Amino acid sequence: MIRINKLSKSYGNKLAIDNLDLHIKQGELFGFLGPNGAGKTTTINILSTLLKPDYGSISINGFDVLKNANEIKSSIGLIPQELSIYEDLSAWENMMFWGKLYGLSSSLIKSKSIELLKFVDLFQKKDEPVKNYSGGMKRRLNIIIGLIHNPAIIFFDEPTVGVDTQSRNFIFEMIKSLHNEGKTIIYTSHYIEEIEKLCTRVAIIDFGKLIALGTVSELCGQLSYDEKFEIFYSEDDTSKNQKTIIIQGDDVKENLLGSLQQIKNHNQIINDIKYTKANLEEVFLYHTGRKFRED
Numbered sequence: 001m002i003r004i005n006k007l008s009k010s011y012g013n014k015l016a017i018d019n020l021d022l023h024i025k026q027g028e029l030f031g032f033l034g035p036n037g038a039g040k041t042t043t044i045n046i047l048s049t050l051l052k053p054d055y056g057s058i059s060i061n062g063f064d065v066l067k068n069a070n071e072i073k074s075s076i077g078l079i080p081q082e083l084s085i086y087e088d089l090s091a092w093e094n095m096m097f098w099g100k101l102y103g104l105s106s107s108l109i110k111s112k113s114i115e116l117l118k119f120v121d122l123f124q125k126k127d128e129p130v131k132n133y134s135g136g137m138k139r140r141l142n143i144i145i146g147l148i149h150n151p152a153i154i155f156f157d158e159p160t161v162g163v164d165t166q167s168r169n170f171i172f173e174m175i176k177s178l179h180n181e182g183k184t185i186i187y188t189s190h191y192i193e194e195i196e197k198l199c200t201r202v203a204i205i206d207f208g209k210l211i212a213l214g215t216v217s218e219l220c221g222q223l224s225y226d227e228k229f230e231i232f233y234s235e236d237d238t239s240k241n242q243k244t245i246i247i248q249g250d251d252v253k254e255n256l257l258g259s260l261q262q263i264k265n266h267n268q269i270i271n272d273i274k275y276t277k278a279n280l281e282e283v284f285l286y287h288t289g290r291k292f293r294e295d
């Protein structure tokens, strides 16, 4: 359905996408996970024909992004990372404006706008200027603008940035229901927990390169543990000559208790105990040697 072959893109001498190969199947809720600047938006913008690749080829439903941009535009919906709504207009007027840009008939725009505004719980507020909306309401409007032409493939570029928990959950439920309707969804985020919660398959990218690809459980399965404890201990509480025991594998909790007892029996001081569960953050660390987020 979406085939990306050997895609590269630079801005000046800054390489943003580096020889990316990726195939996304119909009906997937596909996660695109990467830290800030990894190349997520650049990829999404190339897929949506807004940016031209330097090298490589991309086809969506058999259409080439360079040669068949019009066919591609009508089958995809882009929910951009930057809000693309007019603050002085009402939600209703925004929908009319974008519907016209897609060349839809007035009656279709109206019926679809009513359906979508109800879908995101904005119908009651449809005539208010958007500048009076909360961040979450603006995000919801931004989303349905990308859906007005009923696209089969939807790109969500960080749709939850700057929204409160309630709106975030709302957006998640929306995405799930679009997925259940059979839409193919590509979801980019730098929030690991979101991707783990939502996506059927995940590509992790870093500096424009694909570093891991699979379901969340396949990716976590690349690690040597499901969960592990690390005990940091030393002779005294100055933490000098600190030693570490790592406990992983079967029966971690029983083994933890045993190890703690032994350390105590040898009159050593426990400085810290760290618990780690296999997750995509650990997968990123495993592949790159770096933390996903610098704390």
Ligand SMILES: Nc1ncnc2c1ncn2[C@@H]1O[C@H](COP(=O)(O)OP(=O)(O)OP(=O)(O)O)[C@@H](O)[C@H]1O
Residues within 6 Å of the ligand: 011, 014, 015, 016, 034, 035, 036, 037, 038, 039, 040, 041, 042, 043, 081, 190
């Ligand atoms: N218009 C531009 N001009 C120059 N450099 C750019 C431009 N757009 C992006 N870049 C650079 O290209 C790289 C990839 O950026 P991109 O926006 O695709 O990343 P991202 O994964 O979407 O990041 P974020 O999580 O911050 O949205 C970054 O190093 C970025 O600074």
Ligand SMILES: [Mg+2]
Residues within 6 Å of the ligand: 040, 041, 042, 081, 157, 158
């Ligand atoms: Mg981005």
